[in-house]
Amino acid sequence: MLTILKIGGKVLDSPSLLRAVLRDFSQVPGAKILVHGGGKTATQIADRLGIAAPLIAGRRVTSPEMMEVAMMVYGGLMNKQMVCELQALGIQALGLTGADLNVIQAVKRPVGEIDYGLAGDIVGVNAEILLGLLEQGILPVLAPLTHDGKGTMLNTNADTIASTVARAMAAHRPVHLVYSFEKAGVLLDAEDEDSLIRELRPADFARYQAEQRIVGGMIPKLSNAFDALEAGVERVYICHASALANWGKPEFVGTVIRR
Amino acid sequence: MLTILKIGGKVLDSPSLLRAVLRDFSQVPGAKILVHGGGKTATQIADRLGIAAPLIAGRRVTSPEMMEVAMMVYGGLMNKQMVCELQALGIQALGLTGADLNVIQAVKRPVGEIDYGLAGDIVGVNAEILLGLLEQGILPVLAPLTHDGKGTMLNTNADTIASTVARAMAAHRPVHLVYSFEKAGVLLDAEDEDSLIRELRPADFARYQAEQRIVGGMIPKLSNAFDALEAGVERVYICHASALANWGKPEFVGTVIRR
Numbered sequence: 001m002l003t004i005l006k007i008g009g010k011v012l013d014s015p016s017l018l019r020a021v022l023r024d025f026s027q028v029p030g031a032k033i034l035v036h037g038g039g040k041t042a043t044q045i046a047d048r049l050g051i052a053a054p055l056i057a058g059r060r061v062t063s064p065e066m067m068e069v070a071m072m073v074y075g076g077l078m079n080k081q082m083v084c085e086l087q088a089l090g091i092q093a094l095g096l097t098g099a100d101l102n103v104i105q106a107v108k109r110p111v112g113e114i115d116y117g118l119a120g121d122i123v124g125v126n127a128e129i130l131l132g133l134l135e136q137g138i139l140p141v142l143a144p145l146t147h148d149g150k151g152t153m154l155n156t157n158a159d160t161i162a163s164t165v166a167r168a169m170a171a172h173r174p175v176h177l178v179y180s181f182e183k184a185g186v187l188l189d190a191e192d193e194d195s196l197i198r199e200l201r202p203a204d205f206a207r208y209q210a211e212q213r214i215v216g217g218m219i220p221k222l223s224n225a226f227d228a229l230e231a232g233v234e235r236v237y238i239c240h241a242s243a244l245a246n247w248g249k250p251e252f253v254g255t256v257i258r259r
Numbered sequence: 260m261l262t263i264l265k266i267g268g269k270v271l272d273s274p275s276l277l278r279a280v281l282r283d284f285s286q287v288p289g290a291k292i293l294v295h296g297g298g299k300t301a302t303q304i305a306d307r308l309g310i311a312a313p314l315i316a317g318r319r320v321t322s323p324e325m326m327e328v329a330m331m332v333y334g335g336l337m338n339k340q341m342v343c344e345l346q347a348l349g350i351q352a353l354g355l356t357g358a359d360l361n362v363i364q365a366v367k368r369p370v371g372e373i374d375y376g377l378a379g380d381i382v383g384v385n386a387e388i389l390l391g392l393l394e395q396g397i398l399p400v401l402a403p404l405t406h407d408g409k410g411t412m413l414n415t416n417a418d419t420i421a422s423t424v425a426r427a428m429a430a431h432r433p434v435h436l437v438y439s440f441e442k443a444g445v446l447l448d449a450e451d452e453d454s455l456i457r458e459l460r461p462a463d464f465a466r467y468q469a470e471q472r473i474v475g476g477m478i479p480k481l482s483n484a485f486d487a488l489e490a491g492v493e494r495v496y497i498c499h500a501s502a503l504a505n506w507g508k509p510e511f512v513g514t515v516i517r518r
Contacts, residue, residue, distance in 0.1 A: 019410075045331075049307050068336055072304075076335020077327055080404065080412055084358040088410035094360050099343040100353050101397065136391075138360065145339065151278075151347035153339055 002031045002134065002173045006162035009181035011241040012039030012078065019085060021180065024244035026089040031134040031173070033165065034093075035142045036082060037158035042066075042073040054117075062117040062155040070155050071097075074143040083141050093139045098122075098146030099153060101129050104161065106146035106154045120146040120154025122161070125168035134173075163224040170232035177233050179221060180241040185255030186222070188213050200257045202226055225257045261290045261393065261432045265421035268440035270500040271298030271337065278344060280439065283503035285348040290393040290432070292424065293352075294401045295341060296417035301325075301332040313376075321376040321414040329414050330356075333402040342400050352398045357381075357405030358412060360388050363420065365405035365413045379405040379413025381420070384427035393432075422483040429491035436492050438480060439500040444514035445481070447472050459516045461485055484516050 005025055011017050025034065046053055051065045062070070079095040086093035098104030098120075106120030133140055142165065144158040159179065166177040188195040188208070197204070205222055208214040214222065225236040239254025246252040264284055270276050284293065305312055310324045321329070338354040345352035357363030357379075365379030392399055401424065403417035418438065425436040447454040447467070456463070464481055467473040473481065484495040498513025505511040 045308070048309070049304070071339050072331035072335040074335070075339045076331040076333070080330050080334045080356050080358060083356070084406045084412050085410045087358050087361050087406060088408060092360060093358075095354075095356070095358075097339050097342070097354070099339060099346050101351060102346050132395075147343045147346060149347060151344045153343050 001029075002033065002169055002175045003028050003178065004033045004035065004162055004166050004169070004175060005178045005180060005244070006035040006037070006158055007180055007241060008037035008039070008158055010039070011180065011182060012037060013041070017241060018082070021241045021244055022082060022085050023089060024242075024247065026086060026091050028244070028247050033130065033134075033140050033142065033169075034082065034086075035144070035158055035162040035165065036074070036078060037144055038070070038074055039078070041078065042069050045069055045073055056114050059114055059116070061115070062119050064118065067118040067153060067155060070145060071153055075145050079141060079143040086139060086141065091139050092137055093141050094133065095141045095143065097143045097153070098156070098161075102126055102147075102149070103129055103140075103142075104146045104156070104165070105149055106156055107148055108152070108154060118152070118154050120148070120156040122146060122156060122164045125165055127168040127172055130165070130169065131172055159221055159224055163228045166228045166233045166236075167231035170228070170234075175233045176235050176237065177225070177228050178237040178239065178244075179225070180239055180244065182240065184240050184243070184253055185238045186214065186218060196253070197255050200255055201259070202229075222257070229257065229259050260288075261292065261428055261434045262287050262437065263292045263294065263421055263425050263428070263434060264437045264439060264503070265294040265296070265417055266439055266500060267296035267417055268298070270439065270441060271296060272300070276500060277341070280500045280503055281341060281344050282348060283501075283506065285345065285350050287503070287506050292389065292393075292399050292401065292428075293341065293345075294403070294417055294421040294424065295333075295337060296403055297329070297333055298337070300337065301328050304328055304332055315373050318373055318375070320374070321378050323377065326377040326412060326414060329404060330412055334404050338400060338402040345398060345400065350398050351396055352400050353392065354400045354402065356402045356412070357415070357420075361385055361406075361408070362388055362399075362401075363405045363415070363424070364408055365415055366407055367411070367413060377411070377413050379407065379415040381405060381415060381423045384424055386427040386431055389424070389428060390431055418480055418483055422487045425487045425492045425495075426490035429487070429493075434492045435494050435496065436484070436487050437496040437498065437503075438484070439498055439503065441499065443499050443502070443512055444497045445473065445477060455512070456514050459514055460518070461488075481516070488516065488518050 105124040236257040364383040495516040
């Protein structure tokens with residue numbers, strides 16, 4: 001089993017919680033890939049550098065200056081801190097952007113109504129390279145950065161990287177994809193952890209959406225999850241980062257998404 | 260032949276010169292490792308973030324804040340830009356810090372008269388891992404960052420990384436070590452490129468030092484070079500970054516250091 005964990009949200013802003021998650025993840029048996037998002041640090045560093053994060057029609061746009069911040073914060077600070085802490089746990093971690101070993105190729109998002117700047121839409125995942133690393137006992141740590149093969153780095157959403165890599169790897173290995181963040185899982189009421197949906201199947205998702213009980217940012221996350229299942233990923237989990245401490249045990253709390 | 264190129268100094272501050280150097284290096288036949296320094300960007304970013312680069316008794320000290328800047332600029336911005344440009348040249352580049360794949364282990368420099376902060380003294384180079392990468396046709400791009408194996412990243416001089424890696428690899432492969440920067444090579448008069456020393460052997464170095472004709476920052480660089488030769492590195496070159504365009508040709512200009 002290959003377990004692909006995406007860490008995002010507020011977990012990345014708490015060094016002690018992040019350390020605990022890395023420790024729990026290091027205990028998960030089998031081959032593993034870690035994908036991390038950005039957290040607040042990139043925005044904070046941009047603020048301190050006097051770089052405005054441009055919004056066009058309410059959508060975040062990656063200017064050249066913001067791209068440099070993304071490379072610094074995602075590719076440098078966060079990625080290397082995680083690699084370093086995983087190494088201290090005895091894990092042979094290797095930090096990667098899409099440019100390293102050419103693992104994730106992308107194109108600059110085509111300009112339609114909005115020019116998203118240096119946002120990258122993934123066009124290819126080099127599954128053979130990742131498989132080769134896993135066979136050598138290496139744990140790839142993927143930053144949310146891709147490249148266009150022509151010398152330009154691009155900014156790509158970490159959820160999308162996790163889902164796209166999971167789909168590419170599912171052709172070769174059984175894959176579990178885990179989205180961890182600061183909520184217990186998919187909640188029918190965002191303010192009430194007791195409203196957790198323990199198990200979700202495509203028909204449930206369609207119904208909850210029709211009833212407008214699943215809304216907002218959870219919809220693209222779940223669409224990513226169902227896309228991954230259709231492409232052969234065995235299960236997708238959405239859970240609190242601390243739930244990894246109970247991975248594989250009956251005490252595990254989170255949403256399991258199955259076909 | 261394994262060619263280890265260190266790029267440093269002002270070359271890193273000029274995107275067009277850096278691009279030319281990467282293109283020339285990509286044409287050098289055989290296995291290759293690239294080591295890069297920091298250039299001015301780290302100091303500039305630290306300035307813009309309002310972080311003072313502390314100096315104690317005239318020596319630069321790595322505070323925790325400066326270490327974060329080093330991780331961002333060396334491990335993120337510069338390393339990833341180089342990897343991305345090498346990939347565009349068709350080179351299977353992989354950016355690494357010492358923590359990635361545990362390639363370079365260090366200890367925090369012991370506190371004597373000065374506490375250098377998060378400065379790392381190298382205690383081990385994982386030559387087997389680097390050899391394995393080279394055998395897969397991969398070009399490692401090493402940032403001047405190491406780790407202590409306990410979860411802490413450390414700042415290590417790029418010249419020292421290049422020399423230490425060259426020595427470790429020389430036990431397995433014939434190695435040429437190239438220090439490139441913005442001067443033509445070792446000059447007897449820093450202001451006069453015509454005073455270039457074309458060839459330097461240990462006895463010459465001792466004599467030039469005694470005559471005080473080689474002084475300042477060139478002495479540790481040359482000491483590193485002679486240490487590398489003693490440890491089995493075949494030749495050390497010190498040259499202008501643009502001299503790589505004539506690598507292996509009679510037109511090549513630079514200082515060759517031999518036993």
